[in-house]
Amino acid sequence: MNGPHDMGGMHGMGPIPIEPDEPVFHSEWEAKVFAMSFATFCNFFPVDETRHASERMPPGDYLSSAYYERWLYALELLITEHNLVTPAEIEQRIAELAQGE
Amino acid sequence: MAIETSNECMTVAQAQYLLQNGVDCRSVSDDPPRFQAGDRVRAKVIHPITYTRLPRYVRGKMGTIAKVNGVYVFPDTVGQRLATKPQYVYSVRFAVQELWGPDASPRDCLYIDLFDDHLDAT
Numbered sequence: 001m002n003g004p005h006d007m008g009g010m011h012g013m014g015p016i017p018i019e020p021d022e023p024v025f026h027s028e029w030e031a032k033v034f035a036m037s038f039a040t041f042c043n044f045f046p047v048d049e050t051r052h053a054s055e056r057m058p059p060g061d062y063l064s065s066a067y068y069e070r071w072l073y074a075l076e077l078l079i080t081e082h083n084l085v086t087p088a089e090i091e092q093r094i095a096e097l098a099q100g101e
Numbered sequence: 102m103a104i105e106t107s108n109e110c111m112t113v114a115q116a117q118y119l120l121q122n123g124v125d126c127r128s129v130s131d132d133p134p135r136f137q138a139g140d141r142v143r144a145k146v147i148h149p150i151t152y153t154r155l156p157r158y159v160r161g162k163m164g165t166i167a168k169v170n171g172v173y174v175f176p177d178t179v180g181q182r183l184a185t186k187p188q189y190v191y192s193v194r195f196a197v198q199e200l201w202g203p204d205a206s207p208r209d210c211l212y213i214d215l216f217d218d219h220l221d222a223t
Contacts, residue, residue: 001150008158009201038119043111046104047124048180052152 001052004059030068037075045078053077104182128187130172135217136191140166142220144193152180155219162199163223167212168192175216188217 007013025031041047053074054062062070079085111119136142146161147153154176168191175186193215197205 001152002148002157006156008156038116039111041119042124043107043109045106046179046182048152048176049182051176052180055152 001055003055004057004062005055025068033068033072033075037071040075040078044082044084050074050078104179104185126173126176128172128174128185130187130189134169134189134191136166136169136189136220136222138166138168141223142166142191142193143223144215145219145221149177151177153177154216156213158200159193159195159213159215162195164193164195164199166191167194170214173216175218177216177218186218190214190216191220193220 025034037050041050045053050071051074054070056077057065057070057073061073065073076090080087080090141163142165143163144155144159144161147155170190170192172187173190175184175188178184178186191214192212195211195213196207197209197211198207200211
C-alpha cells in the first residue's frame, strides 16, 4: 500500500536521531509490547501480516508515533480482526489496570 | 491455497530459537531464475492497497540485475495470507539519477532487493 511507511524521497523529516549506547528498550512497556507481539509471530499471524497491520495505522498517527506504539497498534488490530480478543475486552482490561494503580 | 497459522501458543524453546535465528523465509524453486546479473529490468508500476515490498521510488524505473539472491517466499501475498508464492529475489542496481533526476550524483547507485513479481524484462 502507498502508506506513510514508504518514506523514500520525502523531505522535511529532519535528521535521524542517533543515540550513543542506545538501550534495547526505552521503557518497560516497550519490552512488554515486543514480548506480546513476538508471541504471536508465525503462530497466529504471518510476520508480513503484522508489518502490513502497522502500515494501516492512520498516516498522521503513524508519523507521530514511536516504533513500539506502531507495534501495539498492529497487535491490537490483528487480535481483534481475527476475533482472538474483542475491542471491548481490551477497553475493559485498560480500565481494570487504571483502577489498580 | 490460503496460509493457515497454527494458532498454538509458542513454547519457550520455540521462542528462544526464533529470537536467535529469526524467521527463515528461504524457499526452493524448480525453475531457473528469469534474470541473470547484468540483465536490464524495469520495476513494475503498481499501486496495490495490500502489502508490498516494492517502494514507490523505484516503480517504473530501469535498473540492472546485480546479483541473484536466491528463492524466498513472497511477502506481498504472505501478508494477505494468500500463498507463499516462492520466487527469486534479485539485488537490483538503480543509478540514483534514474530515481531522483539530474541533480543527483552521476556516480551513485542504489541497490535494492526486489522479487521476480516486481520486475519486467526490458
